[in-house]
Amino acid sequence: xxxxxxxxxxxxxxxxxxxxxxxxxxxxxxxxxxxxxxxxxxxxxxxxxxxxxxxxxxxxxxxxxxxxxxxxxxxxxxxxxxxxxxxxxxxxxxxxxxxxxxxxxxxxxxxxxxxxxxxxxxxxxxxxxxxxxxxxxxxxxxxxxxxxxxxxxxxxxxxxxxxxxxxxxxxxxxxxxxxxxxxxxxxxxxxxxxxxxxxxxxxxxxxxxxxxxxxxxxxxxxxxxxxxxxxxxxxxxxxxxxxxxxxxxxxxxxxxxxxxxxxxxxxxxxxxxxxxxxxxxxxxxxxxxxxxxxxxxxxxxxxxxxxxxxxxxxxxxxxxxxxxxxxxxxxxxxxxxxxxxxxxxxxxxxxxxxxxxxxxxxxxxxxxxxxxxxxxxxxxxxxxxxxxxxxxxxxxxxxxxxxxxxxxxxxxxxxxxxxxxxxxxxxxxxxxxxxxxxxxxxxxxxxxxxxxxxxxxxxxxxxxxxxxxxxxxxxxxxxxxxxxxxxxxxxxxxxxxxxxxxxxxx
Amino acid sequence: xxxxxxxxxxxxxxxxxxxxxxxxxxxxxxxxxxxxxxxxxxxxxxxxxxxxxxxxxxxxxxxxxxxxxxxxxxxxxxxxxxxxxxxxxxxxxxxxxxxxxxxxxxxxxxxxxxxxx
Numbered sequence: 001x002x003x004x005x006x007x008x009x010x011x012x013x014x015x016x017x018x019x020x021x022x023x024x025x026x027x028x029x030x031x032x033x034x035x036x037x038x039x040x041x042x043x044x045x046x047x048x049x050x051x052x053x054x055x056x057x058x059x060x061x062x063x064x065x066x067x068x069x070x071x072x073x074x075x076x077x078x079x080x081x082x083x084x085x086x087x088x089x090x091x092x093x094x095x096x097x098x099x100x101x102x103x104x105x106x107x108x109x110x111x112x113x114x115x116x117x118x119x120x121x122x123x124x125x126x127x128x129x130x131x132x133x134x135x136x137x138x139x140x141x142x143x144x145x146x147x148x149x150x151x152x153x154x155x156x157x158x159x160x161x162x163x164x165x166x167x168x169x170x171x172x173x174x175x176x177x178x179x180x181x182x183x184x185x186x187x188x189x190x191x192x193x194x195x196x197x198x199x200x201x202x203x204x205x206x207x208x209x210x211x212x213x214x215x216x217x218x219x220x221x222x223x224x225x226x227x228x229x230x231x232x233x234x235x236x237x238x239x240x241x242x243x244x245x246x247x248x249x250x251x252x253x254x255x256x257x258x259x260x261x262x263x264x265x266x267x268x269x270x271x272x273x274x275x276x277x278x279x280x281x282x283x284x285x286x287x288x289x290x291x292x293x294x295x296x297x298x299x300x301x302x303x304x305x306x307x308x309x310x311x312x313x314x315x316x317x318x319x320x321x322x323x324x325x326x327x328x329x330x331x332x333x334x335x336x337x338x339x340x341x342x343x344x345x346x347x348x349x350x351x352x353x354x355x356x357x358x359x360x361x362x363x364x365x366x367x368x369x370x371x372x373x374x375x376x377x378x379x380x381x382x383x384x385x386x387x388x389x390x391x392x393x394x395x396x397x398x399x400x401x402x403x404x405x406x407x408x409x410x411x412x413x414x415x416x417x418x419x420x421x422x423x424x425x426x427x428x429x430x431x432x433x434x435x436x437x438x439x440x441x442x443x444x445x446x447x448x449x450x451x452x453x454x455x456x457x458x459x460x461x462x463x464x465x466x467x468x469x470x471x472x473x474x475x476x477x478x479x480x481x482x483x484x485x486x487x488x489x490x491x492x493x494x495x496x497x498x499x500x501x502x503x504x505x506x
Numbered sequence: 507x508x509x510x511x512x513x514x515x516x517x518x519x520x521x522x523x524x525x526x527x528x529x530x531x532x533x534x535x536x537x538x539x540x541x542x543x544x545x546x547x548x549x550x551x552x553x554x555x556x557x558x559x560x561x562x563x564x565x566x567x568x569x570x571x572x573x574x575x576x577x578x579x580x581x582x583x584x585x586x587x588x589x590x591x592x593x594x595x596x597x598x599x600x601x602x603x604x605x606x607x608x609x610x611x612x613x614x615x616x617x618x619x620x621x622x623x
Contacts, residue, residue: 150591150594154594157602166609174606185543185550192557
């Protein structure tokens with residue numbers, strides 16, 4: 001923490017995309033190339049600062065960045081009244097997941113969105129969403145969370161409806177907007193409840209005095225439902241398939257990452273604010289039930305889909321279930337001796353699955369978008385034989401698909417193995433359900449692969465997609481491959497610090 | 507009597523939020539549903555402002571303030587932010603409805619469910 005730039009990197013992770021979001025319309029006045037360049041520079045600088053922050057967290061230790069503090073790096077009692085950003089292992093894990101996906105989606109959108117008008121606004125919305133998700137993840141202040149939640153909602157709804165000459169995308173955006181806005185208002189209500197009780201908004205300050213009374217429980221339930229809804233966990237998942245299907249292909253992974261970001265925030269609030277005041281066994285049990293429902297309902301709804309993006313959307317709902325399940329098991333063991341036996345392992349599995357899921361889901365959504373780009377249809381019954389003309393997309397889809405299905409040696413297998421191992425010790429039946437869901441997922445990926453890519457060439461495809469789109473998918477594939485080849489390294493360097501940041505036993 | 511007086515704003519908050527939720531859930535017209543969202547917004551804002559109120563305290567403006575206790579300033583700041591955000595979200599939702607009306611020719615929420623087809 002010698003250099004001030006390193007200390008302030010959490011602020012830069014937000015500041016850079018916010019600045020560049022409003023530079024792109026200005027650059028558009030000069031030339032289209034400059035606009036694209038400005039967008040790319042903003043994206044790369046954000047990724048750079050994520051890397052700087054994560055490197056500092058992994059090599060030294062985490063810190064809290066307090067806005068407007070006179071002394072940097074020092075936490076006084078006044079710090080809790082200021083806006084505080086936490087740069088710890090968990091924030092690093094989450095921002096890395098967001099950064100990788102944003103990079104993939106950003107590079108992909110150059111060619112994919114070509115020919116659309118108003119692209120400078122698209123880039124503005126894209127960078128605002130990026131800032132919003134990172135803000136939600138980094139902040140340690142409840143009201144600041146609400147602000148970033150709304151920034152994310154507004155910007156990502158704009159992205160969903162960006163192709164506004166199609167009625168369905170506007171319909172999906174309006175649906176998402178209703179869900180997000182009402183969710184956001186109830187989040188504000190629960191923040192008001194907590195503020196009224198404790199007179200402070202900082203997570204750590206509330207955690208010191210939280211007593212688990214009725215008001216706290218009401219606030220906790222509202223937060224759980226709202227963030228679970230944004231994360232598309234099952235009873236609250238109805239918006240997700242429409243939104244993922246109808247949003248422009250290049251940004252679908254980015255909409256999915258806002259869900260994952262909400263899940264990160266939910267876990268941080270549960271672990272930091274409420275773990276000492278509620279029964280962790282009961283709350284963990286609730287997360288496990290939500291997880292099982294998401295896994296099972298998600299995958300069974302995916303069975304009957306014939307639209308490729310809708311099918312992957314339901315698979316994505318089912319993957320959220322794995323994380324809820326694993327983290328639920330970890331959370332429920334926090335206060336007893338099982339944490340050392342398998343609770344920490346479950347958390348490792350859950351968090352590793354989150355970063356894996358962010359990457360391979362982005363890869364799957366992007367390759368599905370490549371199918372739509374090249375053939376103009378999403379209907380699996382009409383598709384066929386794409387492997388003849390789109391060999392690279394076929395390969396990328398296969399790697400992403402096998403990873404989501406948890407086939408060894410791909411990254412999805414490494415994280416799922418950790419989950420199976422730990423939840424088996426919690427209760428064997430959970431591991432059996434998780435395995436069954438995984439097998440059905442594999443069958444579904446097989447179905448999509450067989451229907452869309454194998455068989456005789458039907459002449460549907462206009463040929464392979466442009467190079468920048470291949471590059472974007474290639475970057476994500478490379479990340480999946482690296483995670484597959486060195487799972488031990490990734491777990492030790494990236495996932496374990498996140499577990500240690502949240503799962504500290506008293 | 508006094509405690510009832512202080513409870514009144516919170517009763518009003520509950521009434522507003524339930525009214526808004528009812529409108530969103532049971533009205534078919536999209537514009538009316540957005541009005542419902544706006545009613546919930548006002549309910550939540552009223553809740554935040556009521557939290558800050560203390561009897562006999564003055565507004566938290568430091569410049570040449572009398573030497574008496576002040577009401578909590580934070581909820582007012584929160585409410586201002588929330589109002590601004592509320593305007594933005596309402597405007598965006600209404601613009602979505604305008605586009606939807608152009609495409610589908612209706613603002614009936616039962617007939618704007620074509621994503622599943």
